[in-house]
Structure formats: C-alpha cells, structure tokens
Amino acid sequence: MSRSDVIIVGGGLMGCSAAFFLRQRGRSVTLLETDLVGRQASGTNFGNVRRQGRPIDQLPLANRAIETWRKAKELLGSDVEYLQSGHMRVCYRDRPENVEKMEQYAADARQMGLDLEILTGNALRARFPFLGPEVLAGSYSPLDGHANPRLASPAFARAAKRLGAEIHENTKMVSAEKIGTDWEVRTEDGRIFRAPILLITAGAWGDKIAAQLGEPVPFATLAPTMSVTEPVPYAIAPAMGVMTPVEKETVYFRQVARGNIILGGSTRAISYPDLYRAYVLPQNTVSQLQQIRRLAPALGKLNIIRVWTGIEGYTPDSLPVMGPSGKESGLFYAFGFSGSGFQIGPGVGETMAELIDTGKTDIPLAGYDIRRFAKA
Helix, strand or coil: CEECCEEEECCCHHHHHHHHHHHHCCCCEEEECCCCCCCCHHHHCCCEECCCCCCHHHHHHHHHHHHHHHCHHHHHCCCCCCECCCEEEEEECCCCHHHHHHHHHHHHHHCCCCCCEEEEHHHHHHHCCCCCCCEEEEEEECCCEECCHHHHHHHHHHHHHHCCCEEECCCCEEEEEEECCEEEEEECCCCEEEECEEEECCHHHHHHHHHHCCCCCCCEEEECCEEEECCCCCCCCCEEEECCCCHHHCEEEEECCCCCEEEEECCCEEEEHHHCEECCCHHHHHHHHHHHHHHCHHHHHCCEEEEECCCEEECCCCCCEEEECCCCCCEEEEECCCCCCCCCHHHHHHHHHHHHHHCCCCCCCHHHCCHHHHHC
C-alpha cells in the first residue's frame, strides 16, 4: 500500500499541473493515469492559449494561467512551443450585432486585466489582408498565443516527477472509498493507494467517477474535428477564430513555426469513452474546410496531410466542475472543461493546489460548484 498527501486521478493538463504545483508547496503526490499522460483531450486539442471569449468571471483564472505559459520553458525545463503571437476573434457581416457584443466584452475584459483592440474597415484589412470578404470586424488580443498540446502535459508530469511526485501511467482506478480520514483508491492491477485528499481530474471520464462517488453530473462526450495542412512559408502569427452561435461556423486556425496550418472547429462527432476511441467523420472535415474558406480563402488551396480527434467532456452550461465536493471532505474535482480547458489548464492546476494546501483561493469558483447540478 502506498500513502501520500494527495492522490490525483487523471493525467491530463489539469492533473499534471496540479501535481507540479502541489509538489512546489511541499505536498506529497501520487498521480494515477489510465493511459499515458496528456494522451486524451489535453494532447489532442487545438492548442489555443486564448483568454478572450471566455466568461468574464473566468478571466482571473485565465490570467493566472497565462503567467505560467509565459515562463513555461524556464519553469518546466521543457519547451512546450508557447508563442505569444496574439489571438484574433472575428464576426461575419450577416451578424452585425456581434460587433456591439465584441465592444462590450472588450470594455468588461479591460476591467479584468485583458486589453483588446476592436478592428473594422480599412484597419482590419490592412492588418489582416487574408481575411475573407464576409468578415466584418475583429477583436485582437496581442498578448495571447498558442502552444503545442502534445508537449504540455508530459512537460508538467516530468517537472512534477523531478520534484518528487509519483506518476503512475497505465494505471486505471476501479474504486475510491473514504476510510476514516483517508481515501483508499484501488486500481485495476490490484494496487492500493491512500491519502487524505483525492482530486479527480479525469476529463471526459470525470462524470463516471463523480457518479461513483455519489455526485452525478449531466455530461456529454464529443469528438472535435482537427486537421493540419502541408507546410507553407510562415506568415500568420496570431491564432484566428470565429465568434458565432452557429456550431458549424466556429472554426479556427493557427500557423506553427514549421509552416503548417492547424485547423479546428466546426461540427463535432460522438465519441466512445468506454472504448477510449473517437473518430473523425469525413463530412465534418468537409464542413471545416468550407468554413475555413469563408474565414481565410487562401487556406482552401492547401492540402490536408493529417486529421485527428480526441474525447472531450461537456457540461450542460459549458462550465467546468471545479472545487470541493458537496458531500465528502477531502474530495475535489476539476473536470468538464467543455472544449475550452487548454489555456486555463495551468491556472486550474495552480488554483487546485492552492485550495488543497491552504483551504482557500482568491480565484472565483462558485460558478463551478458540483452542487449546481443537484439543485437543477
């Protein structure tokens, strides 16, 4: 039997960063990951490190995270390919009301430490001449950027391990039970781990564990549509995306230093979390390409060289479950980030470490309380 201060179930970006920050605070940590760290949604997402477009009350968490992204190479001893290259969010001419929404969001965000520049007309075309004629306006965040999701979680895991955390990959939790003041976690291979604190960061499988612990959450698992093009000369620094309530229009792209364009968004597919499988549907890739041509027509001439997907967990209100259990002491959750967790991941890990270590945090978490679903 192994004992530590904290057991973390789930080795994505939330879990690995929490392990790292808990070790910085001197807490002993055991992390259990069913597969390999960062292999699920944390490693298969788009890699957007954006603050704009988030709920205003989530910006303190996003601001905390951006500070870690900016110093990630020095902090972790690994290059996660973070580029502070800006982020652009545009709206189309058929929804002119979105310009006013952009302006209001910018005014509110400024109060939370996020400065945005609204661009229209000649100023927009001069700055971003590759945008399609349907684009009406844009909101530009110069201090956001993007990173490589395949590198981020493993980098946090390695850094946590160097600080003394125990990282157990290919280790599936089968049960968790409160025995006295300790949580006893049993794994599929028969091992037993004990700790007074249990943190569930199991992503698209978080709802199943929460239900097992007596706190069910309404949940959906979906598979995003991702693509990458052949490399072309590097020319587009910021990540670009569309502000729209229409799912098929919600595309985004970024160019990496090697020249490839990474595409994401538009329609999603169902996934099969019990089988640890998700599949790219050809019709979703076609929809993505059609919408990318609206956003930046020149990209329609490039060849797609690879497509992929992952399994993401969504709550009904698209807000995460994050914070303490509503039923059991020593139990904490951080899952259900609804396709928007990558940027805030390090902030989630640091905040959960702070909450576990001190019992409090200044980051607003009331809107993420798991008990909101029991009330509903």
